[in-house]
Amino acid sequence: MASASRLFSDLEVDVLADAPLGPLTWFGIGGRADALVRPRTVEALATLIARCHRDGIEFRVLGDGANLLVADEGVSGVVVRLDQPVFRERKLNVRGSVEAVRAMAGVSLPRLITDAVGAGLAGLEGLGGIPASIGGAVRMNAGGGFGAISDSLHSIAVIDRRGEIGVHPASALELSYRHASIPGAIVLWAAFRLEEGDPVALRDRLKEVMSYKSSTQPLAGHSAGCMFKNPPARSGEPGPRPSAGRLIDQAGLKGTRIGGAVVSPHHANFFLVEPGATAGDVISLAELVASRVEDRFGVRLEREVVVWDRRPVEESS
Ligand SMILES: Cc1cc2nc3c(=O)[nH]c(=O)nc-3n(C[C@H](O)[C@H](O)[C@H](O)COP(=O)(O)OP(=O)(O)OC[C@H]3O[C@@H](n4cnc5c(N)ncnc54)[C@H](O)[C@@H]3O)c2cc1C
Structure with missing residues (x-):
């Protein structure tokens, strides 16, 4: 990519040129990206998005790669991966405020579910066994027979193409079966409205959901x-x-x-x-x-x- 140094050189990012994407997906196959970029800060991510938009460079975000097939010929431009510590942060509030959990886009959904269940927070356990990052789960409105992530979504923050961060209540999004309208280039974080529950009962429910899933898929x-x-x-x-x-x-x-x-x-x-x-x-x-x-x-x-x-x-x- 000709203008790579102009894009990244002064940003807090790790970059791998001509990066194989297959191993980062659950299929495990497919081609390469011109550049795989792992921002270390939110500011670096926002600036990168704005610069890609300004320079007409293709920009994609990779989550856990669980719903993704990369073509054999690969993709041009920048693929961003949100796996640095700042994008793995999450906050649980067990005192039952409206917004009970807030998780950055790179947090693993299965990990968040386990943490919420352990803290006695009910609402996400029906999504047990779905591999995803929080960003990918919101973008796909992941779910199944026991509900969808939109059921407990409170709000999301997105970064738009100008690199600006906006917060949107779930009620302002179009959320339907396996679909979410994202008013920006990328989901930065998502907050969930969860109820207080009994950790033992929630753990049993999660086990039930996961054993149903593994017996049918x-x-x-x-x-x-x-x-x-x-x-x-x-x-x-x-x-x-x-x-x-x-x-x-x-x-x-x-x-x-x-x-x-x-x-x-x-x-x-x-x-x-x-x-x-x-x-x-x-x-x-x-x-x-x-x-x-x-x-x-x-x-x-x-x-x-x-x-x-x-x-x-x-x-x-
Ligand atoms: C074994 C298995 C079982 C599954 N079972 C289910 C199931 O029961 N229900 C279900 O709904 N799905 C299921 N899936 C599919 C997958 O788990 C979901 O679609 C999940 O939401 C994908 O999340 P991801 O982070 O892996 O996204 P990816 O696969 O990495 O990306 C998917 C899309 O989301 C976009 N995206 C990723 N992160 C962001 C972000 N931060 N901001 C904006 N866009 C983003 C990507 O650009 C891409 O367009 C299953 C997959 C596997 C492998």
């Missing part, structure tokens, strides 16, 4: 969780969204394989990768599965997994 393999969102219910039909996994299963696609990518025989919406798999295998398999489901049921599945490739950020999904 192939958590040990390399995947990014569900490949597709559950499609909307047909208009006029009441009740929950139909399960994308069930549609894929009913189309007879469990175990379907392209190269080293395979539809899990255990849970049809999980795509697993085996040694030697490429991101191209996963993308081709997703296209094949979506078109077979559409042929069979007339339902077009929308990908839940985010794909990063050489297209500009706005066009990638």
Whole structure:
């Protein structure tokens, strides 16, 4: 990247040029970034965002890489990772204020849940077993059968493209199934409204949620969780969204394989990768599965997994 030294040289950041991104994702495959940048301060992050915007340099943020597929050709520009200590800070208030937990974007969601449960704070335990950073969990509105992160979200801070920090109440965001509108380039922190609860009962509930998840999903393999969102219910039909996994299963696609990518025989919406798999295998398999489901049921599945490739950020999904 030609203007790298102008971007970073005076900032408190660690930079790795031509950085492999695959190992930072749960799939474990995919290409490289021109620069992987790990800011050491919020100010450095904000300045970097503003400079990338000013210079027209692609800017992306990587969380825990649990919902991400990086294309084999990699991505151009800057990828930021929020893993330095300042982005791992969290504050728990056990005296039951409105905002009971505030966590920086780089905090691990599973770790925060364990801490909240241990402190007798109820509200996040239904998200047990979901791998995520707080920033990624808010951006994806992560959740499942026991609720979504938006259920207890109180407010978020974001940094916009000019590098300015703004705080937004959850009520001002558009939060829906696996979707959150983020009014800025990056989530900086999130605050949660939690209730006081009994730590022992909360721990039991968390164990229950996690054992349900591990009995229904192939958590040990390399995947990014569900490949597709559950499609909307047909208009006029009441009740929950139909399960994308069930549609894929009913189309007879469990175990379907392209190269080293395979539809899990255990849970049809999980795509697993085996040694030697490429991101191209996963993308081709997703296209094949979506078109077979559409042929069979007339339902077009929308990908839940985010794909990063050489297209500009706005066009990638
Ligand atoms: C085994 C397994 C099980 C899973 N089960 C579930 C489940 O039950 N429910 C569920 O909802 N998901 C599930 N997932 C998917 C994944 O856990 C969630 O989507 C999670 O929210 C991803 O968070 P992340 O930090 O890993 O984000 P990443 O995968 O790193 O990034 C995903 C998107 O979020 C953006 N992002 C990351 N950090 C920020 C930030 N600070 N600000 C703005 N944008 C940001 C990225 O740019 C990218 O667009 C599962 C995944 C795996 C591997």
